[in-house]
Every structure is written in C-alpha cells, then in structure tokens.
Amino acid sequence: MTLDHTHEVPGGAAWSAPVRAGRTITLTALADGANATMLIIGADRLDRLNIPDTLKSQMSARIKPGMVLMSDRGLALATVTASTLDWHDCLTGALPDQLLLLELTKHGFGEPDLHACINFFSKVSVADDPRASLTYVTDHAHTGDTVTLRADQDLLIFLSTASHALSDGPSASVAVRLETPDHTPDPELREEAIRALRLTRELIA
Amino acid sequence: MTITSTTSTTVALDTVVEAGDGALVTVPSGGRLQIVDLHGNQAVDTLFYDAHDIDNRYSAFDTIREQRAVFLTTGSRLVSTRLDELAVITDDTCGRHDTVGGACSQESNVIRYGEFTRHQHACRQTFLRYGAKAGIGQRQLTHNVNFFMNVPVTSSGGLTFEDGLSAPGKYVEITASRDLFVLISNCPQVNNPCNGWDPTPIQLLGRW
C-alpha cells in the first residue's frame, strides 16, 4: 500500500522527489505571494518538460487547469487537473539558484538540465503593446491557493521556493502533498493533449 | 537579393543555407553575424553557446525576463542560464522575433498535426546533426530564438502562430559578446504559416 506523503518546503529552499505515474501532486501556497518554481524530468531521465511545446500545442502563454505538460519528445509528463488559479507563469524563468542546482546534482543532473520552468502561483501579465511588455502581478496568489498535477509517467520533480525573480516580496512556504488516488479522470483537454496522453499510455506509462 | 559588405570589416562568412538545412557557425567576440531572409517569412531557429563552455548557453526565458518583454528586436541582450550576455541584436529590419515558440521536432509535429507528420524533417533533427561536432546533444538542446517568426502572445494569456511580418531581404544582425557557437536550423516546417507554408533559403553574412 502506498502512503500519502506531505512536506512543507520553507521559503527560499529547494526540494526534489520521485513521483510515480498515476500519483497526484498538490501544491498549496502557505502565504500570499508564494512562488514554486518547478522543473520536471521524465521516466527515462533524459526527456524533460518542454515549455514551448506545451504552450504552442495548447495555444496558451500560461499554465492553467486542463493542460498537459509535455516533454521534449512529445509525451505527457503530467496533467494540470485542478487549480484555484487560472494563471501560472512560465515565460520568465528563474534566477540562477544554487539550491535548485544542488537538487539536480543529487540525482545526477546539472546545468545542462536547466530547461524552462513553471513558476506556480506567480503571474506576469503581458501588455498588448508592440514588445508584449511584462509586469509582475503583486496581488495574485493568496494563502491557501492550490494546484494539482497528475503524473502521467514516472517523474522526478524539482522545486524551488525562492521568490519569483521579478518579485521584491519575501519568499514563502509551500506545502506539497503526494497521493495515490484509484483514478484521476482526464479534465477537458484539447485534441493535441489527448494525443500526447494516448501516446504516453501506449509507449511507457 | 544577396547583401554585400558595406563596411571595411572583413567578410569572413558569406553562405546560403537552403530550406531545411542548417549550420554551425563559430563567431568570435565582437563579430557580427547577419541573417538575411532572402525570400521573406522564413523562420530561422537559432541557438547560442559559449564556444569555450557549452553549458553556458542561451536561455530564452531568462532573456525575456531580463528585458521585461516577450519579443526580441534591436537592443535585446541574449543571455545565458548564468545570466552572462552572449550576444546583442544590433540591427533588425524585420521588427520583432520570437523566442517562446521553440523549435519544431518530429515528436511535437505528431502532437500538433497528427501521425502523418512523424517522418517529416524538423528543426531538432537539424540541431542534433549540426550540433554534434561541438558536443551539443539532446541534453544541450534548449529553447531557441525564431528569427523572423511571428508568435503573438496576448494579454489574456493566449498564443498563436501567424503569418510572418518579414519580407524578402529583411535581416537581423547579432553581435557576439564572447566567442560563440551559433547553431542554426533553417526551418523546414510546412504544417503552419511560420514559413509562409513554403520554406526558402537564407543567407548568413559574417564580419569579423
């Protein structure tokens, strides 16, 4: 029997964990203005979260519920099954983070694996001007906001709770909960996302 | 339609890259590389690496954050994952360039367009082929610049691929801030408007 796992990652820390296919990962903001920067590496330890492919196949410039997080090789890593927020930043990266790099190193990874990340709980708004100018939104995430991912293959997840790179606020704690539900139904998805999930289930999940 | 040198600096490189082909160019610090869209609306997928340490490589989203804007144009500093400046866009007659959309691959084509695209040529095939001699493999591939490509991002959080803003003879110039490997794929994509549905040759013109 698989036990649930809960952990509170303090602000300004980094953490990593393996997540088996089918488990869910729920992050909860424990203070206003929390940020959880996440990198994801797939079951074969080479295939990584690919933000451009995730965005262009689902016509979105943000991460929100009902999106599949896709890998370099066109497979589903995880599905965003629920969130109290409909905008999680994925356009502005993260500052060089020694603690996050150490977590990668513990698993045999390193600088070449600093692929694009998701900044859960953070929003950077885009202006409809000629450069698509960006502004960090200060009043976005609040205490108790959550996001839940379902792992669609065996994953390694890497998390940093450093403040968002464009925020001048303090870092905040984030709670992590790993659970093993009997079945997590697919949310409503675009056909591209359904194709990625089907291929993943056919090939590796 | 090719451009000839108008300055006294030596023309060190003058070559045409055919549609669907690629190149690995070593540009010395201070060198200027012009990429010319010979026929218009041609996406040129481009990656930048410190020639002496390929782990110090271009980072699309750090570049976007540092300039507080999504699109690239004259004055954009192209930075690495260590936040070192690799290059600066020093001239641009097109107006704006994408760095959110990444490169096409056989696998992402299948997801976006269907199984019939599985064996069509794609940019990441070109990156792996030309990158190999510099030690650039799958782990070293990162999210690239798409010169001349138009990927509007909206205030409501949407993203689309649209017809290019480029035209025959438009060019962009990059000046290297250190010795660089510039890895180029002249995109072969035929399933969306990023190449005007018809991939065409580009010219590379290097002065150093």
Ligand SMILES: [Zn+2]
């Ligand atoms: Zn391409």
